[in-house]
Each structure stands twice: as structure tokens, then as C-alpha cells.
Amino acid sequence: MNVLFQPYEFEFFRNGVIVATIAGALCGLIGVFVVLKGMSYIGHGLSHAIFGGYAASALIGVNFILGAGAWGVASALMIGGVTRRRLIGADAAIGVITTASFALGLALFAVFGRRGRSFDAALFGSILGVGLEDVVAISVVAVVVGAIVFFGYRTFLFTTFDPDVAEASGIRIARVEALLMVMLAASILATMQVLGVTLIAATLVIPPTVARMLTNSFSRMLWFSTAIGGVTGFVGMNLSYHLDVQSGPTIVLVGATLFAMTFVVTGAHGRRRAHGFDDHASRPSVVGVGR
Amino acid sequence: MTPTRGRPTEAGEVLTAAHEPLLALERVTCAYGSSRVLTDVDLAVMPGQFTGIVGPSGSGKSTALRALLGVVRPVSGTVQRRAGLRVGYVPQVETVNWNFPVTVGDCVLMARTTGRRLPWRSPAERRDVADVLDRLGIADLADRHIRQLSGGQQQRVFVARALLGHPDVLLMDEPTSGVDVSTRHEILHLLEELHRDGLAIVLTTHDLNGMAAHLPHLVCLNNTVIGTGRPIDVLTVDVLERTYGARMEVLTHAGMPVVLDHAHTHDATVVPLRQAGA
Numbered sequence: 050m051n052v053l054f055q056p057y058e059f060e061f062f063r064n065g066v067i068v069a070t071i072a073g074a075l076c077g078l079i080g081v082f083v084v085l086k087g088m089s090y091i092g093h094g095l096s097h098a099i100f101g102g103y104a105a106s107a108l109i110g111v112n113f114i115l116g117a118g119a120w121g122v123a124s125a126l127m128i129g130g131v132t133r134r135r136l137i138g139a140d141a142a143i144g145v146i147t148t149a150s151f152a153l154g155l156a157l158f159a160v161f162g163r164r165g166r167s168f169d170a171a172l173f174g175s176i177l178g179v180g181l182e183d184v185v186a187i188s189v190v191a192v193v194v195g196a197i198v199f200f201g202y203r204t205f206l207f208t209t210f211d212p213d214v215a216e217a218s219g220i221r222i223a224r225v226e227a228l229l230m231v232m233l234a235a236s237i238l239a240t241m242q243v244l245g246v247t248l249i250a251a252t253l254v255i256p257p258t259v260a261r262m263l264t265n266s267f268s269r270m271l272w273f274s275t276a277i278g279g280v281t282g283f284v285g286m287n288l289s290y291h292l293d294v295q296s297g298p299t300i301v302l303v304g305a306t307l308f309a310m311t312f313v314v315t316g317a318h319g320r321r322r323a324h325g326f327d328d329h330a331s332r333p334s335v336v337g338v339g340r
Numbered sequence: 341m342t343p344t345r346g347r348p349t350e351a352g353e354v355l356t357a358a359h360e361p362l363l364a365l366e367r368v369t370c371a372y373g374s375s376r377v378l379t380d381v382d383l384a385v386m387p388g389q390f391t392g393i394v395g396p397s398g399s400g401k402s403t404a405l406r407a408l409l410g411v412v413r414p415v416s417g418t419v420q421r422r423a424g425l426r427v428g429y430v431p432q433v434e435t436v437n438w439n440f441p442v443t444v445g446d447c448v449l450m451a452r453t454t455g456r457r458l459p460w461r462s463p464a465e466r467r468d469v470a471d472v473l474d475r476l477g478i479a480d481l482a483d484r485h486i487r488q489l490s491g492g493q494q495q496r497v498f499v500a501r502a503l504l505g506h507p508d509v510l511l512m513d514e515p516t517s518g519v520d521v522s523t524r525h526e527i528l529h530l531l532e533e534l535h536r537d538g539l540a541i542v543l544t545t546h547d548l549n550g551m552a553a554h555l556p557h558l559v560c561l562n563n564t565v566i567g568t569g570r571p572i573d574v575l576t577v578d579v580l581e582r583t584y585g586a587r588m589e590v591l592t593h594a595g596m597p598v599v600l601d602h603a604h605t606h607d608a609t610v611v612p613l614r615q616a617g618a
Contacts, residue, residue: 085440202459207450210440217409217429218505220453265485267441268459 056290065176067184069286070279072240075191077256077278079236081271082229084257085209093250094147096237098124100246101150103171104157118238125230174245174297187239194232206267245297255304259311361386362425362509363408368417370403377403379564385542390535393544394552395561396584401544405511428502430512433494438487444497445469445482451504472500491519492526512543516551524550548599571597
């Protein structure tokens with residue numbers, strides 16, 4: 050038993066566990082919208098884009114939360130803007146903007162050398178060097194995002210399910226979507242230290258997918274996904290210490306295992322729920338209903 | 341149309357007089373990019389009127405509906421809307437994401453998105469949702485997931501959502517698209533009932549015999565308005581040929597027009613009548 054508590058003697062580990070748990074929960078929450086809106090690829094791209102801002106701010110010596118944050122929000126809004134135009138496919142636009150930004154980050158590090166925070170940590174996640182300021186940063190982001198989702202619940206539900214009708218009802222869709230992108234960018238930013246930009250997408254996608262297999266209710270899906278994300282982060286971070294594997298991969302593998310277990314346990318029922326649930330063109334299927 | 345009183349708003353000019361339309365398109369032209377979907381369309385929705393907009397695929401039916409709704413902005417012309425008008429919109433069921441995690445009750449409550457900040461339902465909202473579901477005969481389905489419904493029930497859920505906002509006019513996009521005969525009858529009867537209760541309804545349909553011929557008032561559309569009036573007056577060989585770009589036969593059965601389309605050519609070979617200057 051003592052072995053399990055042994056790492057808690059270290060302050061960096063205690064901070065790391067707190068950050069990983071909150072990060073998991075935060076990504077689980079925001080991931081519900083990412084998955085239901087079919088934006089998984091945006092989440093994936095955005096986390097890569099932020100790496101460019103991270104590298105640039107490390108070189109100039111700007112605070113990385115400010116630098117990468119501004120960069121991330123700019124990329125998020127740019128992706129949002131490009132996807133609303135129909136001429137260029139959204140996936141292509143994301144591919145161009147985010148991969149270029151990621152490449153720029155790699156190039157900057159190659160030319161100017163690695164400075165400040167570890168290069169590997171940004172890519173794959175590390176708990177070394179997780180300080181109190183990271184705990185504070187992610188807590189603030191989590192509280193703000195949580196409050197926005199709570200008080201905007203009805204608006205987010207309507208615009209996610211039925212953007213056209215929501216717009217016709219006087220809801221400003223563009224604003225709601227911009228807010229969602231900014232929340233996504235902030236969540237990625239606060240999370241990248243422990244998860245790494247290459248792995249964040251999984252923590253955005255796995256918890257909501259598992260939650261969807263367990264429930265047909267939107268509000269329960271939000272709770273379940275948040276809880277699953279938090280538990281995955283907590284378990285993954287502990288395992289990471291004992292297995293001596295980076296925190297990012299461990300957390301993602303814990304999530305993937307949970308996904309596989311849920312997939313098997315809920316059987317055909319859960320699979321039918323989760324199947325193509327971001328496919329807006331899917332035809333209605335009637336499941337055993339009497340008139 | 342004569343100019344109306346009232347101040348112009350973002351949505352167009354405000355209509356005030358009681359005998360004037362609830363909603364109207366006046367010389368409206370809409371375009372997506374460089375392709376003109378509607379040209380100089382005049383369309384008025386009067387109080388208590390039940391109108392069907394008919395035309396082939398790509399004729400601009402949905403665009404006309406969305407212009408009335410205020411989602412599509414015309415490149416020229418005006419959309420007039422009576423001050424304080426409440427519009428209910430029922431989307432085409434084929435565009436709904438049926439795998440989305442919402443129950444029937446959640447879905448209906450979306451009509452109350454603005455106004456209350458707390459996520460859960462107030463007692464009054466609970467009562468209102470129960471009432472509207474009861475009115476549409478789906479009270480026992482409130483906790484069911486939206487996919488676990490028959491075609492007619494699915495349509496009722498979205499009508500219920502629109503009715504929860506106490507609309508003066510109901511706009512429906514292809515309510516009978518892709519449904520079987522008995523569901524079509526079910527939906528038609530439901531709409532006739534709502535119309536009897538005084539609700540103005542505008543729907544689009546491509547189903548001439550199954551739907552359009554049963555409605556009191558039709559607008560034949562193909563880029564612009566080809567004909568307006570009762571089915572017996574507009575479902576004629578001439579108007580249909582200009583609407584669909586194909587010759588069809590029209591018979592009369594029990595006082596209702598029956599359109600015969602032997603060649604089945606109208607789907608693929610629509611020739612827009614007005615492309616000049618587009």
C-alpha cells in the first residue's frame with residue numbers, strides 16, 4: 050500500500066496529479082462539444098497549432114501562457130473563420146493552418162535550440178516541472194469553463210444539436226462558436242504541460258465517446274464525460290510514475306483501455322448509441338416502437 | 341405592395357395593419373455565391389393561411405422558407421415581418437442528428453433556450469412541456485431518446501418544440517419527405533388540426549399528389565413564382581410544365597387534381613426558366 054502513496058512525498062508529483070485530474074475533467078467536459086459537433090480534428094489540429102506559439106514564446110522569453118495563449122486563440126478563431134467559408138474544406142483549412150504552425154514550432158526549436166521548458170514535455174507531456182502556477186492556471190480555466198457551460202447549458206445544447214433553428218430563434222451562433230473555440234484553446238493550453246500537444250486530442254475524444262455509450266441524455270453525458278476524464282487523468286498520472294512512462298501516453302492508454310472495456314461491456318446497445326453520433330446526415334432508424 | 345407604416349428594422353420593415361400579411365417576401369432575390377437561387381420572389385403569408393410551396397429539387401423552396409425565417413438574407417428585395425411575430429420552425433427530419441443524446445422532453449424544451457439561465461427545468465416549464473406533448477398525443481414519450489420514435493412521432497416532437505414558443509406561424513421544410521403513406525396521412529391530419537386552431541402554416545413539398553393537392557393554397561416555385569392559388573387552379577399542365585420543365589398530365593378526381601408524370605423526367609432535367617443575367 051505504501052508503494053502507492055510513495056510518490057506523493059514529492060511536491061511535483063502532487064501538483065502533477067492535481068493538474069492531470071483537473072485537465073482530464075476539463076478536456077472531458079469540453080470534449081463533449083468537440084465530439085458532438087464533429088470537431089475532433091479541430092481539437093487535434095489546434096493542439097498542434099499551439100505548439101508553434103509555445104516555441105515562439107519560449108524563444109522571445111514571453112510568459113508561455115500569454116504567448117501560446119494568444120497564438121492558440123488566434124488559431125482557433127482563424128479555423129472557425131475559415132470553416133464558415135464553404136470554398137475551402139474545413140479539414141483542408143485545419144490541415145494547412147495547424148500543421149504549418151506546428152512545423153514552425155519545430156523549426157524554431159531546431160534553429161535556436163531548446164530553451165525554457167522541455168521540448169519533449171511539450172510534445173508528449175511530463176510532470177517534471179509542474180509547479181504551483183500550473184495548478185492555479187488550470188484551476189482558473191476549469192472554474193471559468195465550468196461556469197460558462199453551466200450558465201450557457203441551454204444555449205450550447207440548442208446550438209450543438211440544431212444550429213440552424215437556434216440561429217432562427219435569435220441565438221448568435223457565431224458568438225457561441227467563437228466562445229467554444231476560445232474555451233477549447235484555453236483548455237488545451239492549460240493541459241499541454243502534462244499531456245503534450247500530440248496526445249491532447251485523445252483526452253478530448255475518449256471520455257465523451259465512453260460517456261455516450263453509457264447514456265442517452267445530454268446533461269448526463271456532460272457529467273459522465275467530466276468524471277471519466279478526471280478519473281482517467283488521476284489513474285494515468287499515478288500509473289505513469291510506477292511504470293516510469295511519460296504522463297501523456299499513460300493517461301491516453303488508460304482512457305483507451307476504459308473505452309475498450311465500455312465498448313465490450315455495453316455491447317451492441319452502447320455501440321449503436323455511439324455509432325456515427327456526429328453524423329448529421331444519418332437517417333432515422335426506428336427501434337421497436339408501437340404506434 | 342404599398343409601403344407599410346412602422347419603422348424599418350434589421351429584419352425588414354415592420355408590418356402593422358391587421359389585414360396585412362404576417363410575413364412577406366417582396367421582390368426578393370437570393371444567391372449563394374454567384375448562383376441565383378431566387379429571383380424577384382413575391383410571397384405573402386396571411387394570418388390563418390395554410391400554404392404549400394411546391395417545385396422541383398433546387399427550385400429555391402427551402403431558400404424561400406429560410407428567407408421568411410430570416411436566416412437567409414436576400415441580396416435584393418425585402419423581407420417584411422409583422423412586429424412581435426413569433427415564428428415556429430420545423431426542420432426537415434432528414435437533417436436532424438438522430439444520434440444526438442437528447443430525450444423528447446429535452447428537445448422540446450429547446451424552444452425555451454433564451455430567458456432562463458439554469459440548466460434544469462422550472463416547474464412551469466415542466467408543465468408547459470407536458471401540456472404541449474399531451475396536445476400532440478406524445479405525452480408518454482417524454483423520456484424517450486429521439487431515435488426511438490416512429491416517423492410521425494419524430495415530426496410531432498419538432499412540431500411540439502415549435503408550438504412551445506406559441507408561434508403565430510409555423511414554417512416546415514419538407515415535412516413528408518422520406519416518410520411512408522400512413523405517416524404522411526398522420527402528419528397531414530395533424531397540420532389540418534393545427535390550422536383549424538388558427539395557426540398559419542407554410543410548408544415546402546415536392547409531393548404533388550400526396551401533399552400539395554390536399555392543401556388550401558399553393559405557390560409554385562422555380563427560381564421565381566410561377567403560379568399562386570388553390571391546387572385546382574395552379575396544378576395545371578401549363579403551370580406544372582413551367583415549374584418542373586416537363587410536361588405532365590393532370591386529371592381531376594373527386595374535385596382534386598391528380599398529376600400524372602409518365603416520363604419521370606422532372607428529377608434530372610430541370611431547366612431553370614430564368615437564368616438571364618444570373
